Amino acid sequence: MLKKVNEFLVPDYKNLNWKTVFLLLLLIALFIRFPFFFRDYIDRDESTFIIMAQSWVEGHLPYTELWDLKPPITFLSFAMVIYFFGKSFIAIRFFGTLIVAITALFTFCIATKLTSKKIAFWCAVFCVFLQSLFGSLQGVMSEHISILFFVMGIYVLFTKKHMVWYLFVGLSFGLSVLSKLNMAYPLLILSIYLIWKGINEKQFWMYFKHLFFIGIGFILLVILTAIPYYLQGEISTWWQSIFEAPLAYSSSKHHSISKTLPFVFIVLLLLVVGLKTKTINFKSKPIQILAVIIIGVLLSFMQAGKVNGHYLIQIYPFLLILAGIAASKVSAIPKKFIGVIILLLFLLPIEAYLEYVNIISNKTEKGTYYNGEGIEVPNYISENNLETKNIFFTEYHIGYWVLGVNPPTKAATHPSSIAREELFPFMKNPRKTGMQELRYILEVLQPKIIVARNGKRIFDKKLVDFNFYIDLYLAQHYTLVKTIDRGLIYQRLE
Structure with missing residues (x-):
């Protein structure tokens, strides 16, 4: 029986291609997130993004008519959905489902460069789970958007060598940072690592050229966001709202770094255990890059002085890949535990099951699924x-x-x-x-x-x-x- 269930879930790991993986991930994401398509709001920030996006659709650049403390790519993402599909909760939430599935797909693609397809697939599946469950993650958060662009950039960084592709990496990183500014931390730490790597390997100029083209792509993206404001004589609004306001807000808050230390300590401890036990090969450059990104995201949490549930979206893909690599070195799970594991997998989306009940009850009582x-x-x-x-x-x-x-x-x-x-x-x-x-x-x-x-x-x-x-x-x-x-x-x- 268990063998049949396993064959049904994933018939053949070795022959999995990205199209099949994406379809499976999309179906899982859709199953988990679909009942939340009819909810009014899941997080107050998501509501604000929608309002800001609607203003943009009506011809008002962000920060000119309405104002919020987020970079413009987040609003642009919502505005594109509203522009093409109108005022639709379903369209916005399906957009979020696509983002989750595509992020998980890139997680799979990155992981296949470091481990087996089987491990990569399950890293991607858990990426869908962790980006869709618990707290406000069923909504469409700026972290969902920012991490999508960041994993795209990392995948290209791992797989492409032509200089033109490094421009694309820079553009992807720019889209990520201008969706959620804290992603500047892992980007900065990654840049420092690449410079160090170039010096250490005595290939400084090659690494410098890579960073130069990444920087050009990043700056180009920043300039593109500034042009509409320049044309409307609002360049000061662009600069102050995107760059100065977050700095002022951050400096005015007095969140204690100590609140983030337990989480930071646990993650760092896991990395150290992976290093000491050699379950993770930290001599590998791609694995070093993943670890560096994790450290950068952790630094951004420490700077914020808090670790909200939706913040973790930005660290899940990289942690899952390293965890998957470590798990692949551990002895196989005894068959007697397979049934328990499958049961836990089916119970994990308990929030989704409860929401299915909620929308059905709402339809019965009030005649509509929207609630x-x-x-x-x-x-x-x-x-x-x-x-x-x-x-x-x-x-x-x-x-x-x-x-x-x-x-x-x-x-x-x-x-x-x-x-x-x-x-x-x-x-x-x-x-x-x-x-x-x-x-x-x-x-x-x-x-x-x-x-x-x-x-x-x-x-x-x-x-x-x-x-x-x-x-x-x-x-x-x-x-x-x-x-x-x-x-x-x-x-x-x-």
């Missing part, structure tokens, strides 16, 4: 002829997209940015403090409708003055007209 307050609250507002233009979502801000309206101010594009006053100069906000911004929204713009979330403070619990002010203002000037699950709809008193 979540970010969809149901805007639908209620439209159906009951409530004000749709002058509205303020303190939560479920994907509702702006559903209703076809903009947030009240640039700073409110992502609700938490209202309190990030260190970013106001870069978004050219006329208000100087977060409290001034909040007072402007409530007392000057006076939204007719405010949407909040039951059981959650509107602002971070540390922002006591913000929460006290808005709670008091809501009590004095608004009335609660409807509660939809956890969504609270407040209407301004006349």
Whole structure:
């Protein structure tokens, strides 16, 4: 029985080609991620990317009409989906599924250069699992986009020798960094490694030429993102929003490096164990490159002072390849454990199974597979002829997209940015403090409708003055007209 299951899953490892592998990975990714196609939002950042992308589709460059602290390629990726497929949750989530499957495919292709196809295949399968399960990973995150471009660059770096291909590597790395800036860390560490390698092997000029062409490709990509802003006389907006704002935000935060040390220590310990036990051949240049990239990503985590679940997307492909190589050196798993392993593989996507139940229940109860307050609250507002233009979502801000309206101010594009006053100069906000911004929204713009979330403070619990002010203002000037699950709809008193 177990043999038949194994043959069904993967009939013949040796004859696997990239097309077959991609189809299998896509089917796995689709099975795991499909029930989340109908969810309103999975992470607040994803909602912000969608809103920013919609603004771009309507002719407004990022940071000019709305504003968020992410590089432009992330917004461009979403904008392309919206431009071609319209306002479609399914299209966006399928786009995310494709990204996961393609990233896993490149993980497979890289791994085949270092180990067997069997090990490479399972590295790719677990790459799909780890990029799709737990927390907010079922959404489309900037980390998904950035790691896709980075593994593309690494694969070409491993397999192509002509100088023109190094331009492509540079372009890929540029797309990665301008999707998520922290990928500059592994890129920098990789560059230092290649320079060291050139000196050590007495081939400095060859490595220098490689880096030169990679640098040209990277710079070319950066210039291409600047051109639209230059043509509109917004080059300062481009520079300040992409480069200066993240530095200001990073320096204003005081996350403790110590919070990242347990994870960093565990990963480094595993690398050291692989070195000492010789289960991983660190004399191999490709393996050295993978280890260097892992160290670079870890440094970016330390700089951020935290390791969120979706951050790990950027380290999974490289860790999995090294783990797969190490596993291939270990004795074969006894047959009596094969059944347990297969059972665990089928149980791993438990979140997906629960979400399948959720969408079926929602279809039965409400007549639609689409679910979540970010969809149901805007639908209620439209159906009951409530004000749709002058509205303020303190939560479920994907509702702006559903209703076809903009947030009240640039700073409110992502609700938490209202309190990030260190970013106001870069978004050219006329208000100087977060409290001034909040007072402007409530007392000057006076939204007719405010949407909040039951059981959650509107602002971070540390922002006591913000929460006290808005709670008091809501009590004095608004009335609660409807509660939809956890969504609270407040209407301004006349």
